[in-house]
Amino acid sequence: QPSPDQTIGMGIRSYDPEYPYCPYPPSLLHIEELCDSIVRSHRDTSQFRLEELQALRWKLFSREEIHAYQSKSVDEMWQHCAVRLTEAVQYVVEFAKRIPGFRGLGQNDQITLLKTGSMEVVLVRMSRCFNTENSTVFFDGKFGSTELFKSLGCGDLMVAVFDFAHSMCALRLTEQQMALFCSLVLINPDRPCLEDRGRVHRMRRDLEVCLSHMLHRDNQESLQHKLYQKVSVLQSLCSLHVEKLHWFSQRYPLTVHSVFPPLYKELFTSDLPSVDSL
Numbered sequence: 294q295p296s297p298d299q300t301i302g303m304g305i306r307s308y309d310p311e312y313p314y315c316p317y318p319p320s321l322l323h324i325e326e327l328c329d330s331i332v333r334s335h336r337d338t339s340q341f342r343l344e345e346l347q348a349l350r351w352k353l354f355s356r357e358e359i360h361a362y363q364s365k366s367v368d369e370m371w372q373h374c375a376v377r378l379t380e381a382v383q384y385v386v387e388f389a390k391r392i393p394g395f396r397g398l399g400q401n402d403q404i405t406l407l408k409t410g411s412m413e414v415v416l417v418r419m420s421r422c423f424n425t426e427n428s429t430v431f432f433d434g435k436f437g438s439t440e441l442f443k444s445l446g447c448g449d450l451m452v453a454v455f456d457f458a459h460s461m462c463a464l465r466l467t468e469q470q471m472a473l474f475c476s477l478v479l480i481n482p483d484r485p486c487l488e489d490r491g492r493v494h495r496m497r498r499d500l501e502v503c504l505s506h507m508l509h510r511d512n513q514e515s516l517q518h519k520l521y522q523k524v525s526v527l528q529s530l531c532s533l534h535v536e537k538l539h540w541f542s543q544r545y546p547l548t549v550h551s552v553f554p555p556l557y558k559e560l561f562t563s564d565l566p567s568v569d570s571l
């Protein structure tokens with residue numbers, strides 16, 4: 294279980310093993326090994342197993358419990374969600390570290406990929422915890438609808454997240470397909486300020502071969518372009534999240550500085566003015 298005050302830098306060591314990506318074109322054996330390793334990493338770091346989430350699908354919050362959430366103050370609810378989001382991100386950091394070659398990247402590039410990609414992976418993963426039959430989502434052990442998050446004061450973000458989750462659920466991805474899609478979202482050579490873009494590009498290329506190999510095996514090649522279309526939606530959702538966080542931190546600077554988890558601040562805030570300058 295990751296510690297609540299862990300930040301990215303603490304979890305990452307960069308060593309330089311024999312680079313596991315063989316020269317192009319990779320052999321079928323290498324591709325299948327890479328697929329298996331990504332699927333295993335996803336399963337071992339998924340926070341909740343799909344079966345667990347499905348077993349809880351009809352465990353709904355009562356009216357009283359919903360009312361209790363709605364009576365929370367804006368900063369209390371944001372703080373609560375920030376802790377939950379940070380927990381989800383910590384599992385994504387673990388997933389990233391197990392992607393073959395990720396630890397072979399320089400520490401700065403590992404942090405850049407996580408800073409820019411971890412929220413996107415959380416959003417993809419979160420689609421597993423939606424029940425599209427009654428538009429509820431898993432939160433704090435039970436399922437509730439968007440009304441649960443009314444006091445966050447960012448209804449448009451929640452509606453956008455729910456819509457995205459619905460569109461992801463419509464693709465009916467297997468856990469293996471989701472695992473590979475998440476690795477592609479993370480290993481993105483177009484992220485700004487990468488130092489060794491070429492190395493990220495080589496990793497990305499092999500992961501793309503893995504995904505098309507898997508979709509071919511599953512006889513679902515049509516999923517490929519649908520998944521790549523999701524990437525732009527993810528990016529707009531993340532900027533909406535950062536916009537909302539900025540709005541929130543303008544109103545509750547002390548909450549963000551003194552109560553939000555360090556990892557959350559490291560990932561989602563640019564350099565907010567330090568407390569003594571407030």
Ligand SMILES: CCS(=O)(=O)c1ccc(CNC(=O)N2CC3(CCCC3)c3nc(-c4c(OC)ncnc4C4CC4)ccc32)cc1
Nearest residue numbers: 339340341374375377378381418419421422431432454534
């Ligand atoms: C991911 C691995 S998993 O095993 O599948 C998994 C693991 C834990 C949970 C518990 N739910 C949870 O943490 N939730 C649910 C929801 C999604 C949508 C509404 C409510 C949400 N939202 C936030 C949150 C934000 O909290 C501050 N702020 C902005 N955006 C978000 C959403 C992530 C987009 C932050 C936590 C959060 C669910 C699923």
